[in-house]
Amino acid sequence: MTKDVSQKNLSSAVPLAERLRPRTFAEFVGQHKIAGPSALLRRLIAAGELPSLILWGPPGVGKTTLAHLVAGAVGAVFVSLSAVVSGKEELKKIIQTARERRAKEQRTILFVDEIHRWNKAQQDALLPAVEKGDVILIGATTENPSFEIVGALLSRSRVIVLESLNSTDLVSILEQALGDTERGLGTFSVQASLDVLGLLAELSGGDARVALNALEVAVLGLPRKKSTQQLSAEAVKEALQKTHLIFDKRGEEFYNAISALHKSMRGSDADAALYWLARMLEGGADPLYIARRVLRFASEDIGMANSEAMIQASTAYDACHKIGYPECAVHLAQAVVYCAKSSKSNLLYTAYQAAAEDARNTSHLGVPLHLRNAPTKLMKNIGYGKNYKYNPDFTEPVEQEYFPKELWGKKYLKK
Secondary structure, eight states: OOOOHHHHHHHHHSSSHHOOOOGGGOOOOOHHHHHHHHHHHHHHHHTOOOOOEEOOOOSSHHHHHHHHOOOOHHEEEEEEETTTTHHHHHHHHHHHHHHHHHHHHHOOOEETTTTSSHHHHHHHHHHHHHHHOOOEEEEEEEEEEHHOOOHHHHEEEEEEEOOOOOOOHHHHHHHHHHHOSSSSSGGGOOOOOOOHHHHHHHTTOOOOHHHHHHHHHHHHHHOOOSEEOOOOHHHHHHHHHHHOOOSSSSSSSHHHHHHHHHHHTTEEEEEEEHHHHHHHHHTTTOOOHHHHHHHHIIIIIGGGGOOOOHHHHHHHHHHHHHOOOTTHHHHHHHHHHHHHHHOOOOHHHHHHHHHHHHHTTTTTTTTOOSOOOOOOOHHHHTTTTTTTTOOGSSSSSOOOOOOOOGGGGSSSSSO
């Protein structure tokens, strides 16, 4: 095979990250506490006592690869579902086939990617198959399983927490990709210094998929020469911008972007707010995180100036939770534009801050006796609830103090 033909094959529709997916645990880089030879998971596999698993971690850290490796190690049939596009009917067919395999003593591992996207009914439909052992579930999620996985399913699974890959691991993966002539980029005669690979690793935010796909774009973008070429930092940055917007989901740039979104909405610039929203979503930010910030903004910066804003923001959060990204982007856009165009008031925010300060400084003050309930005769006898005026019984305004005596007449809502 000529060099040109192999390069053509390497630059095919299959991304580098997929071509280089580890085939054995020995090829798996990172996650040593989980996938190392003496790790609990490896011991369970060796003992043939593999439970259902929930793999929890950020994108590009090896959740899907780990599921494939586990299936191969235990000799099970590997069946993959995406919670984004798969429904109950497809799940029923898979479970029925798994039952038939089990009757022939063949195990089935069902891998459900983004399992947090399934609603309660969909997760409940999976539960009997897991309980009966028809399938061994391996669910992958970027969200906290405590909140996103139904309790019954979670209690029958072992949660495995994966961490973002460190720069050392990512550089090792990138070096392997540059040197691999079978599945990687080894036939392109491209070298990269440790500084350049370290830069790519850092900008990839612990995500091996981002790093590998950017490396492939950078290498394919180089002019074809017979001599060995050096990959530059500029080529790496340009490739990242093409494959994955440079956006550190855990570092300073993340907080800079959310700050820009917040301030654009506060300044009633709906167009800028949309831009920063898009920057975050297209860069891989968690839609639910953004939705929470917009919901907070609706009360902190708009509040009583337009109480409808909180309904809009809450509905957008609900949409993000139910249907996920990318469909929920338009719901977030609606909430962001609505908040940007709304009248602004920080009355609630400042009022609560003042009340909170007083609460911290006067926590020793008791609740006035007339405001206390008296569920027992003893409490009633010592004055609990005495002289309390039940407002609905009066047609005229009721004069009654609700503060401790030391704070009588206090006003927090001053506008």
